[in-house]
Amino acid sequence: MTKRKVNKQAGKGSARFEGRARLLAWYARERRDLPWRRTSDPFAIWISEAMLQQTRVEAVIGYWERFLARFPDIRTLAQAPEQDVLSAWSGLGYYRRARALRAAAQAIVERHGGEFPRDAELVRELPGIGPYTAGAVLSIAFDLPEPLVDGNVARVLARWFAHEADAVATQKWAWERARELVPQRAGAGEWNQALMELGATVCTPQRPRCETCPVARSCAALAQGAVARIPRPKVRPEPVDVELVAWVVERRGAILMEQRPAEGRMAGLWQLPTVQVAPVRPELFPARLTVELEPGPELGVERHAITRHRIRMVLRRGELGRASLPERLRWVPREETLRLPLTGMARKSLARAFGLGKRAPGG
DNA sequence: AAGCCGGGGAA
DNA sequence: TTCCCAGGCTT
Structure with a gap:
């Protein structure tokens, strides 16, 4: 009777508890x-979390291995030239992450003696580390009882508890839920990863595999037939079509390269000299170069996508007169171009025009 | 609260 | 093609 009562008490939240055990067992398997x-190693885990921000696992693996081979610890990263760090990041996108990583490494050396802090508040003060990344490193590396919410967790929890709301409200709601659910004694890291793993491999945005889901029997959305409409899809910004010309200029085995400004998008990265020809008001690139080029034959057309911009890029050969080069333009020997921190577009263009490095850097 | 940042893999 | 990803920062 007492026993029965206890079970019944537990039964109130038993769907949750039962589901938790099943999820953990599934994750272990x-x-x-x-x-x-x-x-x-908290440093290695931190790097992975920074790279995984808005970036899929498959895209990260190679970068993570090369990055750690090049910058094996916090002090090495803190002392590295920014261009070296950007170069290791070249092609991953969201380059502010790379700059923030280096700045945070320097802050850890200065403030925390080179040891990754174990205090959530101190971690959150580091550049590039927000609520998600702080929770991830603290729970996964140190098994501290910190919650986390990413796109996966928000989706999994919203479906599990049939919480119908827009993306912003769902995220906020999911943080409260995650805080309640994260194990307080031990296993926070496993729990957080289990939630994310379920979202990445089973409870996917489209066509979730509910028939193989370990928590299907306690999933409220599934019971209500509401899985497909939870969470509500985000309204996306209108795409903008952009037309660019990228100049291929050669001289004695060297290629004319342009460094982007230190501020703004893809800051400090290198590309083929590029101008925007449409729309008339330049949104991504300047409308003209700082030197005059004699236009030559067209070499090809490429498509790129940068955030909401859909880009059509024409590669055109050009000739440079005897003009003196401004700071931003530099002759770079062919083989050395791949060691620069190139934009993803530049990487593809060099591959097309010269057959250089079809794969990611340093690989 | 909303806008912005890169690139790519999967459907 | 479209979608959206182990988000964070700025305004």
């Missing part, structure tokens, strides 16, 4: 063998 799951 099915989790992917990702390289950053083979280490407990």
